[in-house]
Amino acid sequence: MPEAATTFEVREVTERARVIDIEGDITAQSEDVLMDAYGRASGEGVKAIVLNFTALDYMNSGGIGLLVTLLVRAQRQHQQVLAYGLSDHYRQIFELTRLDEAVGIHDSEAEALASAGGG
Amino acid sequence: MNHEDAAARRAAGWAKSVSQLKVSEVPEGAVNLNVEGRRLASPIQGFGKMWQKTYQVRLPAQRVSATELIATWKQRFPDFWPAGNRFYAPLTGIEPGEVALLNMALPGKMKLSTGVMVLYADEESFTLMTPQGHMFAGWITFSGLEVDGETVAQAQVLMRASDPIFELGLAMGGHKQEDRFWQHTLAALATHFGHEAEVESRVVCVDKRRQWSRWRNVWHSSAIRSTLYTMGTPGRALKRLFKRDRALA
Numbered sequence: 001m002p003e004a005a006t007t008f009e010v011r012e013v014t015e016r017a018r019v020i021d022i023e024g025d026i027t028a029q030s031e032d033v034l035m036d037a038y039g040r041a042s043g044e045g046v047k048a049i050v051l052n053f054t055a056l057d058y059m060n061s062g063g064i065g066l067l068v069t070l071l072v073r074a075q076r077q078h079q080q081v082l083a084y085g086l087s088d089h090y091r092q093i094f095e096l097t098r099l100d101e102a103v104g105i106h107d108s109e110a111e112a113l114a115s116a117g118g119g
Numbered sequence: 120m121n122h123e124d125a126a127a128r129r130a131a132g133w134a135k136s137v138s139q140l141k142v143s144e145v146p147e148g149a150v151n152l153n154v155e156g157r158r159l160a161s162p163i164q165g166f167g168k169m170w171q172k173t174y175q176v177r178l179p180a181q182r183v184s185a186t187e188l189i190a191t192w193k194q195r196f197p198d199f200w201p202a203g204n205r206f207y208a209p210l211t212g213i214e215p216g217e218v219a220l221l222n223m224a225l226p227g228k229m230k231l232s233t234g235v236m237v238l239y240a241d242e243e244s245f246t247l248m249t250p251q252g253h254m255f256a257g258w259i260t261f262s263g264l265e266v267d268g269e270t271v272a273q274a275q276v277l278m279r280a281s282d283p284i285f286e287l288g289l290a291m292g293g294h295k296q297e298d299r300f301w302q303h304t305l306a307a308l309a310t311h312f313g314h315e316a317e318v319e320s321r322v323v324c325v326d327k328r329r330q331w332s333r334w335r336n337v338w339h340s341s342a343i344r345s346t347l348y349t350m351g352t353p354g355r356a357l358k359r360l361f362k363r364d365r366a367l368a
Contacts, residue, residue, distance in 0.1 A: 058130055060132070060244065071163070092136040096136045097161050098163060
């Protein structure tokens with residue numbers, strides 16, 4: 001399976017929140033880059049990790065598994081995980097896999113940050 | 120095919136969203152218990168420690184490509200399972216959204232009736248997700264990957280025991296039994312392609328914490344419900360007999 005070009009850029013939006021801009025695919029092969037991005041995002045005092053899916057091309061079940069792992073790591077650090085920019089298709093996937101019960105899903109970055117108390 | 124087209128095609132591999140599982144047809148001999156009307160359960164809804172277990176077997180790529188491997192695995196999925204366990208594949212095969220019934224052998228000659236839904240399926244992988252009450256909450260992804268002249272067949276489980284009883288069972292030999300199950304399956308798959316190979320296993324505890332707030336999952340336990348169902352078999356047979364006699368009278 002060719003590894004697609006995937007980037008995870010971290011933005012510091014407030015003292016308490018970081019946004020990870022996802023571009024490309026999330027599959028099991030993305031583990032190292034995603035966890036590296038989470039490591040960069042998860043500084044001291046960070047209480048919310050916001051995942052920006054606006055430029056997501058594709059995610060398979062391996063990718064969903066990675067998000068579950070990321071969620072566990074964030075919960076260990078007492079951090080919230082939020083998401084925005086999901087297409088209708090991937091919103092349904094979050095519902096199907098019941099990831100939406102642990103990840104707050106929002107329409108925009110502003111909404112996600114407001115929900116995190118960092119807007 | 121450009122990357123966007125490929126992504127769109129692969130996105131079609133996901134099952135449609137469902138709130139409750141529905142078994143369209145019950146194959147002969149299968150017990151439809153603990154599946155109909157149940158919700159799916161991800162590791163987030165499980166009780167026990169969270170584990171990622173990876174089992175791999177390597178085959179020479181000239182013997183089988185990754186896509187051929189997955190096509191065969193989907194088509195003959197139950198054939199590679201250890202004896203005593205039954206996977207009643209959907210009549211339409213392993214396709215996104217299809218539900219399969221399982222009758223599993225447990226220690227003490229117990230039978231456990233449960234099922235899985237095909238969460239995702241494409242030419243390179245497929246994923247089965249468990250319903251509430253299954254031994255574990257999570258999913259198993261079966262994939263084929265071509266690496267350095269070899270085709271790697273992989274089964275990867277991401278799971279938490281569903282409830283405290285299953286958690287105890289896993290700690291008391293259940294994990295080892297599950298390891299043996301998938302090691303047997305992968306070895307049988309390799310043998311099908313005429314290759315004897317050792318199965319590599321890697322087990323990682325992703326989260327050592329148990330989710331005590333989920334202890335109530337025990338209400339849906341397929342172990343308890345399967346046991347009650349088995350205990351009730353003579354009673355149901357008697358009831359059927361009386362009903363028949365009354366109809367004849």
